[in-house]
Amino acid sequence: MKRILPGIILLSAITACNNPQKKEMKAIKWPDAKAPIAEIIPHKRTIHGDTVVDNYYWMIDYFKKGPDSTKVVDYLKAENTYLNTMMKSTDQFQADLFKEMKGRIKEKDESVPVFRNGYFYYTRTEDGQQYFKYCRKKGSLKAAEEILLDVDKLAKGHAYYSATGFSVSPDNKLLAFGVDQVSRRQYTINVKNLETGEMLKDAITNTEGGVAWANDNKTLFYTSKNPITLLSEKIKKHTLGTDAKTDPIVYDEKDNSNYIGVMKSKNGRFIFIASQGTLTTEYRMIDADHPEAAFKVFSPRSKDVLYDILTVDDKFYIITNWNAKNFRLMQCPLDKTEKENWKEVIPNRKDVLLEYGEEFKDHLVLSERKNGLTELRVLKKDGSDYYIKFDEPVYAAGVGANPEYNSKTLRYSYTSLTTPNSVYDYDLEKKEKKLMKQQEVVGGYDPKDYVTERVFATAKDGTKIPIALVYKKGFKKNSNAPLLLYAYGSYGSSTDANFSSPRLSLLNRGFVFAIANIRGGQEMGRQWYEDGKLMKKKNTFTDFIAAGEYLVDQKYTSKGHLYAHGGSAGGLLMGAVANMAPDLWNGIIADVPFVDVINTMLDESIPLTTNEFDEWGNPKQKAAYDYMKSYSPYENVEKKAYPNMLVTTGLHDSQVQYFEPAKWVAKLRATKTDKNVLLLKTNMEFGHGGASGRFDYLKDVSLRWAFLFSLEGITK
Structure with a gap:
């Protein structure tokens, strides 16, 4: 599905x-083998x-x-x-x-480091290893490397091993992550003390794998799944050092046609619970400094209305299809979030789909799709805007990992049927791009040998x-x-x-x-x-x-x-x-x-x-x-x-x-x-x-x- x-x-x-x-080639001659014949056991279904x-x-x-x-x-x-x-x-x-x-795969490789809260984070792979190491360096890329998680080591002896949802606490001392060893996307959340290297006893089973840390560095929110239907049904709150079996439910989704999740705003001020189906969205929120608070509704769900939230210092931006088939951009005050308080910033356009946004302290970057192709639009605080455009007749581009709210640099990705996956840093003030990395095709590759x-x-x-x-x-x-x-x-x-x-x-x-x-x-x-x-x-x-x-x-x-x-x-x-x-x-x-x-x-x-x-x-x-x-x-x-x-x-x-x-x-x-x-x-x-x-x-x-x-x- x-x-x-x-x-x-x-x-x-x-x-x-x-x-x-x-075309003088002919298909191979298949062996004269007998295919399995499944047993027939009639079962009747009667409806309508x-x-x-x-x-x-x-x-x-x-x-x-x-x-x-x-x-x-x-x-x-x-x-x-x-x-x-x-x-x-x-x-x-x-x-x-x-x-x-x-x-063709470069076995010993390293991702482009991403800066967040004083550290550069990256993954690296080694020759002959199936997985990776999750690492960081403090303040400078010249600093000593910390291996936060050696997934190559953890995966040994497992036919399947997936580690995901890496989330470091606000004080940079703890790492939460999810592990699935079966491939049914039922993750156990683990927490590692990055100062001592020990795994805490806190192991939370049957989750979506990710967490949202409160600003107290000891409370985390996560999505709990129904063990049979695998639906994301409940948001729970866990306090480190307590028994996960007693974790309180802070939200219980009653509409089983919706997916739910929990996340933290990029600027660190809020924790959001999102409930979304194909046709409706509803967010709830609390101040991340107060994990004991009750979540309040951002704007109540209503039929056929989808919305997403971007948080900046003095307002919320909302991307919504409310009276806007291809979505429009709205804004509202931090203390008046119901949709009757939303004010239009960019209207609906018949020929442009507004897909998603990335917020920074002084800029907003929007991904728009026109004639089937992506364009990145930059909105500045003074209300002016411009586009980052791309030249090939058909390509894929998108906003990359940009966890640092105060940055003036946009990380974005670009690729096409002939251009290897590329990572760029774009100076939002100077409008200058820098290629940080392009996928290396070992053994040589010339895009001029191919036509798109x-x-x-x-x-x-x-x-x-x-x-x-x-x-x-x-x-x-x-x-x-x-x-x-x-x-x-x-x-x-x-x-x-x-x-x-x-x-x-x-x-x-x-x-x-x-x-x-x-x-x-x-x-x-x-x-x-x-x-x-x-x-x-x-x-x-x-x-x-x-x-x-x-x-x-x-x-x-x-x-x-x-x-x-x-x-x-x-x-x-x-x-x-x-x-x-x-x-x-x-x-x-x-x-x-x-x-x-x-x-x-x-x-x-x-x-x-x-x-x-x-x-x-x-x-x-x-x-x-x-x-x-x-x-x-x-x-x-x-x-x-x-x-x-x-x-x-x-x-x-x-x-x-x-x-x-x-x-x-x-x-x-x-x-x-x-x-x-x-x-x-x-x-x-x-x-x-x-x-x-x-x-x-x-x-x-x-x-x-x-x-x-x-x-x-x-x-x-």
């Missing part, structure tokens, strides 16, 4: 031959007078701890065995691809759909090149054109890579999102099909060489387009796909379900049920030919449970009429985001692209 970063999927790829558009028989409902039993739990695991293992048999001839190729992609362009497909209703493309020089539009088309298209998440060093292996073997900015994202404004959700969700799928047809029509590729890729909600997209236009694609990769829409949305015990009603609808309402049923991939599998497909999942996935892709694959096997390859890979140790190490994920990438290369007859 929700919250897989599209950028994770975009990292996929794999170097060698110079643009080999040699409609009865549906689900033959594979039993696969939920591992999640529900039911009687068929062992049978479920055995089936998933059988599918893994089948995949290994089918892909056996690519084992060496996968190993070579892994080595090739890993070889932006084109527009026409959707069935006449809407223009942006497509960003990248390919190696020498490419010819003669329909012969293989092309991988990627999209996400949900939750208003915008998919920007990021650089990926693993993708070079794909491009160097003759592939074109393309990103379609389909509706359901927010690239072209808030309406773009609203036209791809709820009862308009099918626009997401038809937009993607239109993009594929355009690329074929314009001879970037042909149906025999066109491939599709998406994950999570983008995996729903893959399932839908496989049903709606199966002959358009030679192959589809669906990672952790949300494909059993109705059954999941009817079961409120499944993590995230109730949070998603505003995105997909509630199938307990007949109109929503009928519409969902018309596109849900699992519901719409038919007796017809399907493309070659690789489907991935994780047994411990907390976002899209393993049984959705497993059921889908089982039903496809029993129903489809073709002899194309259908493979299911279940990672038995990880969850939604895959492996936690900085190299291990490349093994999954190697598998994905070995699958595509096999279909293209590319063997080295």
Whole structure:
């Protein structure tokens, strides 16, 4: 379902031959192996007078701890065995691809230091190590290094290890951080004494992983999760040295369609509790000097009103869609925060989406999106403003880590399909930028060897759909090149054109890579999102099909060489387009796909379900049920030919449970009429985001692209 970063999927790829558009190559001969056949145990679902028989409902039993739990695991293992048999001839190729992609990564590296409250903070990695060390230096980069957390050491012996939410107390003496060792995003918060090096006994389980410190350096606020649904339900307050089991609840969210969280204002004056759904926001606040105080509402929630808060010395800035489809900037006094006291600073604009802001003592930096591309706008205290603009035809830019409120320097990031990830410091007074670091591609990389362009497909209703493309020089539009088309298209998440060093292996073997900015994202404004959700969700799928047809029509590729890729909600997209236009694609990769829409949305015990009603609808309402049923991939599998497909999942996935892709694959096997390859890979140790190490994920990438290369007859 929700919250897989599209950028994770975009990292996929794999170097060698110079643009080999040699279509005399043929797909490999697959082994004559017998695919697993899942047992059929009919289960009836009746709602709104409609009865549906689900033959594979039993696969939920591992999640529900039911009687068929062992049978479920055995089936998933059988599918893994089948995949290994089918892909056996690519084992060496996968190993070579892994080595090739890993070889582009600078193993001994260091992030650009970030200054906060008297210290420079950074992470650094070492040769051969999967994780990192979190470090700081006091006052100067020439000062002695303190290793605050050695994650390489902590992760030893764990198949999965994620450390996150690093938060240093205001007096710089304590570090709070969250750890997940299972990959279900249930974090245990730990606290380390940075003066003595000891871990305090305070261990707070089943949290989101982050904290907000009060200014007394002993009180911290955190988000507690429901252990079954994994919903963020309560904000609790912990005092160091006390039993976390007795932590008082300071806020209990009653609306299970909202996500909640707690954070501290950048200037250190306030602690905020945020409750937000797809359509409503409500903040509560206290003075950070008074953690004993009761939280008061900033502005009460009201239907269809979203808002975010930026805090400066004498006022609050508010970014809101209140009477503003594409959001506007407002301000209010510190002591009069209800929306009737908000005063407009920047109005709503039909062609510009106001996304978010970053506050400084003397400046406000706003991220705006126009024609699908990001611009950074700087507001000065005197009311004047200017833009930081970028030159490439398609790119990704955004505000980076800027924790120091008193700074006059903006840290921002920039990348494109051909420009490696770059970090800039920008002097907000002098309007001068300085490149602090650009991702090093080990082994050499010349952006001039690659070409990027932006084109527009026409959707069935006449809407223009942006497509960003990248390919190696020498490419010819003669329909012969293989092309991988990627999209996400949900939750208003915008998919920007990021650089990926693993993708070079794909491009160097003759592939074109393309990103379609389909509706359901927010690239072209808030309406773009609203036209791809709820009862308009099918626009997401038809937009993607239109993009594929355009690329074929314009001879970037042909149906025999066109491939599709998406994950999570983008995996729903893959399932839908496989049903709606199966002959358009030679192959589809669906990672952790949300494909059993109705059954999941009817079961409120499944993590995230109730949070998603505003995105997909509630199938307990007949109109929503009928519409969902018309596109849900699992519901719409038919007796017809399907493309070659690789489907991935994780047994411990907390976002899209393993049984959705497993059921889908089982039903496809029993129903489809073709002899194309259908493979299911279940990672038995990880969850939604895959492996936690900085190299291990490349093994999954190697598998994905070995699958595509096999279909293209590319063997080295």
